[in-house]
Amino acid sequence: MQVINFQEKLNKFSEQWSPKVIAQMNDYQFKLVKIQGEFVWHSHPETDEVFIVLAGAMSILFRDRQVDLQAGELIVVPKGVEHKPVAVAECQILLVEPVGTVNTGDTGGSMTAANDIWI
Amino acid sequence: MQVINFQEKLNKFSEQWSPKVIAQMNDYQFKLVKIQGEFVWHSHPETDEVFIVLAGAMSILFRDRQVDLQAGELIVVPKGVEHKPVAVAECQILLVEPVGTVNTGDTGGSMTAANDIWI
Numbered sequence: 326m327q328v329i330n331f332q333e334k335l336n337k338f339s340e341q342w343s344p345k346v347i348a349q350m351n352d353y354q355f356k357l358v359k360i361q362g363e364f365v366w367h368s369h370p371e372t373d374e375v376f377i378v379l380a381g382a383m384s385i386l387f388r389d390r391q392v393d394l395q396a397g398e399l400i401v402v403p404k405g406v407e408h409k410p411v412a413v414a415e416c417q418i419l420l421v422e423p424v425g426t427v428n429t430g431d432t433g434g435s436m437t438a439a440n441d442i443w444i
Numbered sequence: 445m446q447v448i449n450f451q452e453k454l455n456k457f458s459e460q461w462s463p464k465v466i467a468q469m470n471d472y473q474f475k476l477v478k479i480q481g482e483f484v485w486h487s488h489p490e491t492d493e494v495f496i497v498l499a500g501a502m503s504i505l506f507r508d509r510q511v512d513l514q515a516g517e518l519i520v521v522p523k524g525v526e527h528k529p530v531a532v533a534e535c536q537i538l539l540v541e542p543v544g545t546v547n548t549g550d551t552g553g554s555m556t557a558a559n560d561i562w563i
Contacts, residue, residue: 350492
Protein backbone atom coordinates (compact mmCIF):
# COMPACT_ATOMS: atom_id res chain seq x y z
CA MET A 326 0.00 0.00 0.00
CA GLN A 327 2.20 2.77 -1.26
CA VAL A 328 1.58 6.26 -2.53
CA ILE A 329 2.32 6.61 -6.23
CA ASN A 330 3.46 10.04 -7.38
CA PHE A 331 2.84 10.59 -11.09
CA GLN A 332 5.73 13.02 -11.60
CA GLU A 333 8.20 10.77 -9.82
CA LYS A 334 7.17 7.86 -12.03
CA LEU A 335 7.22 9.99 -15.19
CA ASN A 336 10.79 11.01 -14.41
CA LYS A 337 11.84 7.36 -14.62
CA PHE A 338 11.46 6.92 -18.36
CA SER A 339 11.69 8.91 -21.57
CA GLU A 340 10.64 6.51 -24.31
CA GLN A 341 7.42 7.36 -26.07
CA TRP A 342 4.47 5.12 -26.94
CA SER A 343 5.52 2.60 -24.33
CA PRO A 344 3.03 2.38 -21.43
CA LYS A 345 4.47 1.71 -17.97
CA VAL A 346 2.32 0.16 -15.26
CA ILE A 347 2.24 2.07 -11.97
CA ALA A 348 -0.69 0.43 -10.17
CA GLN A 349 -3.20 -2.37 -10.34
CA MET A 350 -6.78 -2.38 -9.01
CA ASN A 351 -8.47 -5.78 -9.25
CA ASP A 352 -7.74 -6.84 -12.85
CA TYR A 353 -7.22 -3.31 -14.16
CA GLN A 354 -3.96 -1.45 -14.54
CA PHE A 355 -3.02 2.22 -14.42
CA LYS A 356 -0.28 3.02 -16.94
CA LEU A 357 1.72 6.15 -17.68
CA VAL A 358 2.65 6.83 -21.27
CA LYS A 359 4.43 9.65 -23.09
CA ILE A 360 3.32 10.22 -26.65
CA GLN A 361 4.40 12.46 -29.51
CA GLY A 362 3.62 12.16 -33.21
CA GLU A 363 1.10 9.75 -34.68
CA PHE A 364 0.13 6.34 -33.40
CA VAL A 365 -1.49 3.60 -35.49
CA TRP A 366 -5.19 3.16 -36.08
CA HIS A 367 -6.40 0.37 -33.84
CA SER A 368 -9.21 -0.80 -31.58
CA HIS A 369 -9.57 -2.96 -28.50
CA PRO A 370 -12.37 -5.40 -29.32
CA GLU A 371 -12.64 -6.63 -25.72
CA THR A 372 -12.58 -3.48 -23.63
CA ASP A 373 -13.19 0.20 -23.16
CA GLU A 374 -10.08 2.26 -22.47
CA VAL A 375 -9.65 5.46 -20.47
CA PHE A 376 -7.23 8.26 -21.31
CA ILE A 377 -6.52 10.92 -18.68
CA VAL A 378 -4.19 13.72 -19.83
CA LEU A 379 -1.76 14.70 -17.07
CA ALA A 380 0.35 17.22 -19.00
CA GLY A 381 0.31 18.65 -22.50
CA ALA A 382 -2.32 18.14 -25.15
CA MET A 383 -3.31 15.38 -27.53
CA SER A 384 -6.00 14.46 -29.98
CA ILE A 385 -7.73 11.19 -30.63
CA LEU A 386 -8.84 10.67 -34.19
CA PHE A 387 -11.92 8.57 -34.77
CA ARG A 388 -13.17 7.58 -38.21
CA ASP A 389 -15.87 10.24 -38.08
CA ARG A 390 -14.40 12.95 -35.87
CA GLN A 391 -11.44 14.29 -33.91
CA VAL A 392 -11.45 14.88 -30.17
CA ASP A 393 -8.95 17.23 -28.50
CA LEU A 394 -7.81 16.73 -24.93
CA GLN A 395 -5.61 18.70 -22.59
CA ALA A 396 -4.34 18.29 -19.04
CA GLY A 397 -7.17 17.62 -16.60
CA GLU A 398 -9.37 15.90 -19.13
CA LEU A 399 -10.57 12.32 -19.53
CA ILE A 400 -12.16 10.32 -22.31
CA VAL A 401 -13.51 6.79 -22.49
CA VAL A 402 -12.82 5.11 -25.83
CA PRO A 403 -15.51 2.41 -26.14
CA LYS A 404 -14.48 -1.12 -26.94
CA GLY A 405 -14.24 -1.92 -30.61
CA VAL A 406 -14.07 1.71 -31.73
CA GLU A 407 -11.15 2.49 -34.02
CA HIS A 408 -8.99 5.34 -32.80
CA LYS A 409 -5.61 6.92 -33.45
CA PRO A 410 -3.91 9.01 -30.76
CA VAL A 411 -1.77 11.91 -31.95
CA ALA A 412 0.20 14.69 -30.24
CA VAL A 413 2.21 17.54 -31.74
CA ALA A 414 4.35 18.07 -28.63
CA GLU A 415 5.00 15.42 -26.01
CA CYS A 416 1.90 14.63 -23.99
CA GLN A 417 1.82 12.68 -20.74
CA ILE A 418 -1.13 10.39 -20.19
CA LEU A 419 -2.57 8.06 -17.59
CA LEU A 420 -4.27 5.04 -19.15
CA VAL A 421 -6.72 2.77 -17.34
CA GLU A 422 -7.45 -0.59 -18.92
CA PRO A 423 -7.63 -4.31 -18.11
CA VAL A 424 -4.48 -6.30 -17.45
CA GLY A 425 -3.18 -7.64 -20.75
CA THR A 426 -4.43 -4.81 -22.95
CA VAL A 427 -1.92 -4.27 -25.77
CA ASN A 428 -1.24 -0.69 -26.88
CA THR A 429 -1.81 -1.40 -30.58
CA GLY A 430 -4.92 -3.49 -29.92
CA ASP A 431 -5.96 -5.59 -32.89
CA THR A 432 -3.53 -3.88 -35.29
CA GLY A 433 -0.13 -4.96 -33.96
CA GLY A 434 2.99 -3.91 -35.84
CA SER A 435 6.20 -2.15 -34.96
CA MET A 436 4.65 0.24 -32.44
CA THR A 437 3.47 -2.63 -30.25
CA ALA A 438 5.08 -2.11 -26.84
CA ALA A 439 6.11 -4.71 -24.31
CA ASN A 440 3.17 -5.26 -22.00
CA ASP A 441 2.96 -5.34 -18.20
CA ILE A 442 6.16 -3.35 -17.68
CA TRP A 443 6.11 -1.91 -14.16
CA ILE A 444 8.09 1.11 -13.04
CA MET B 445 -17.66 9.85 -26.69
CA GLN B 446 -17.19 13.16 -24.98
CA VAL B 447 -14.27 14.86 -23.31
CA ILE B 448 -14.71 15.17 -19.56
CA ASN B 449 -13.01 18.14 -17.93
CA PHE B 450 -12.41 17.59 -14.22
CA GLN B 451 -12.60 21.25 -13.25
CA GLU B 452 -15.80 21.80 -15.16
CA LYS B 453 -17.39 18.84 -13.39
CA LEU B 454 -16.03 19.89 -9.99
CA ASN B 455 -17.65 23.29 -10.44
CA LYS B 456 -21.05 21.62 -10.64
CA PHE B 457 -21.32 20.58 -7.02
CA SER B 458 -20.21 21.65 -3.57
CA GLU B 459 -21.43 18.94 -1.22
CA GLN B 460 -18.73 16.90 0.45
CA TRP B 461 -18.43 13.13 0.88
CA SER B 462 -20.86 12.56 -1.98
CA PRO B 463 -19.17 10.95 -5.01
CA LYS B 464 -20.43 12.00 -8.44
CA VAL B 465 -19.97 9.74 -11.45
CA ILE B 466 -18.32 11.37 -14.47
CA ALA B 467 -17.45 8.35 -16.63
CA GLN B 468 -17.84 4.61 -16.95
CA MET B 469 -15.36 2.13 -18.47
CA ASN B 470 -16.74 -1.40 -18.75
CA ASP B 471 -18.21 -2.01 -15.29
CA TYR B 472 -16.02 0.54 -13.52
CA GLN B 473 -16.88 4.13 -12.72
CA PHE B 474 -14.81 7.29 -12.32
CA LYS B 475 -16.21 9.50 -9.57
CA LEU B 476 -15.31 12.97 -8.33
CA VAL B 477 -15.62 13.66 -4.63
CA LYS B 478 -14.86 16.61 -2.37
CA ILE B 479 -13.90 15.72 1.17
CA GLN B 480 -13.13 17.63 4.36
CA GLY B 481 -13.03 16.38 7.91
CA GLU B 482 -13.19 12.74 8.93
CA PHE B 483 -14.96 9.92 7.16
CA VAL B 484 -16.01 6.64 8.80
CA TRP B 485 -13.88 3.54 9.13
CA HIS B 486 -14.98 1.09 6.46
CA SER B 487 -13.81 -1.46 3.94
CA HIS B 488 -14.99 -2.77 0.59
CA PRO B 489 -14.95 -6.58 0.94
CA GLU B 490 -15.47 -7.12 -2.80
CA THR B 491 -13.09 -4.73 -4.46
CA ASP B 492 -9.94 -2.67 -4.50
CA GLU B 493 -10.49 1.08 -4.73
CA VAL B 494 -8.30 3.77 -6.29
CA PHE B 495 -7.92 7.31 -4.96
CA ILE B 496 -6.28 9.94 -7.19
CA VAL B 497 -5.87 13.36 -5.56
CA LEU B 498 -6.63 16.16 -8.03
CA ALA B 499 -6.29 19.14 -5.68
CA GLY B 500 -5.40 19.61 -2.04
CA ALA B 501 -4.15 17.00 0.37
CA MET B 502 -5.66 14.14 2.33
CA SER B 503 -4.67 11.24 4.48
CA ILE B 504 -5.95 7.71 4.62
CA LEU B 505 -5.79 6.09 8.01
CA PHE B 506 -5.27 2.35 8.13
CA ARG B 507 -5.38 0.34 11.33
CA ASP B 508 -1.58 0.13 11.38
CA ARG B 509 -0.45 3.28 9.63
CA GLN B 510 -1.36 6.62 8.04
CA VAL B 511 -0.70 7.48 4.41
CA ASP B 512 -0.55 11.09 3.20
CA LEU B 513 -1.48 12.05 -0.33
CA GLN B 514 -1.39 15.28 -2.28
CA ALA B 515 -2.36 16.39 -5.77
CA GLY B 516 -0.79 14.18 -8.43
CA GLU B 517 -0.72 11.08 -6.27
CA LEU B 518 -2.59 7.78 -6.39
CA ILE B 519 -3.14 4.93 -3.99
CA VAL B 520 -4.82 1.56 -4.33
CA VAL B 521 -6.71 0.52 -1.20
CA PRO B 522 -6.90 -3.28 -1.37
CA LYS B 523 -10.23 -4.98 -0.97
CA GLY B 524 -11.19 -5.80 2.57
CA VAL B 525 -8.71 -3.39 4.14
CA GLU B 526 -10.23 -1.03 6.67
CA HIS B 527 -9.52 2.62 5.95
CA LYS B 528 -10.67 6.07 6.98
CA PRO B 529 -10.13 9.07 4.67
CA VAL B 530 -9.52 12.42 6.35
CA ALA B 531 -8.69 15.92 5.12
CA VAL B 532 -8.05 19.11 7.07
CA ALA B 533 -8.92 21.44 4.18
CA GLU B 534 -11.14 20.49 1.28
CA CYS B 535 -9.53 17.93 -0.99
CA GLN B 536 -10.74 17.00 -4.46
CA ILE B 537 -10.39 13.37 -5.46
CA LEU B 538 -11.00 11.09 -8.42
CA LEU B 539 -12.17 7.62 -7.35
CA VAL B 540 -12.08 4.55 -9.57
CA GLU B 541 -14.15 1.59 -8.47
CA PRO B 542 -16.71 -0.91 -9.75
CA VAL B 543 -20.28 0.15 -10.48
CA GLY B 544 -22.32 -0.20 -7.32
CA THR B 545 -19.51 0.48 -4.85
CA VAL B 546 -20.96 2.34 -1.87
CA ASN B 547 -18.85 5.07 -0.26
CA THR B 548 -19.20 3.72 3.26
CA GLY B 549 -18.59 0.12 2.19
CA ASP B 550 -19.62 -2.42 4.80
CA THR B 551 -20.13 0.20 7.52
CA GLY B 552 -23.14 2.15 6.26
CA GLY B 553 -24.59 4.90 8.43
CA SER B 554 -25.39 8.55 7.97
CA MET B 555 -22.44 9.32 5.68
CA THR B 556 -23.64 6.81 3.09
CA ALA B 557 -24.15 8.78 -0.13
CA ALA B 558 -26.62 8.13 -2.91
CA ASN B 559 -24.91 5.90 -5.43
CA ASP B 560 -24.62 6.19 -9.20
CA ILE B 561 -25.28 9.93 -9.29
CA TRP B 562 -23.98 11.29 -12.59
CA ILE B 563 -23.04 14.90 -13.20
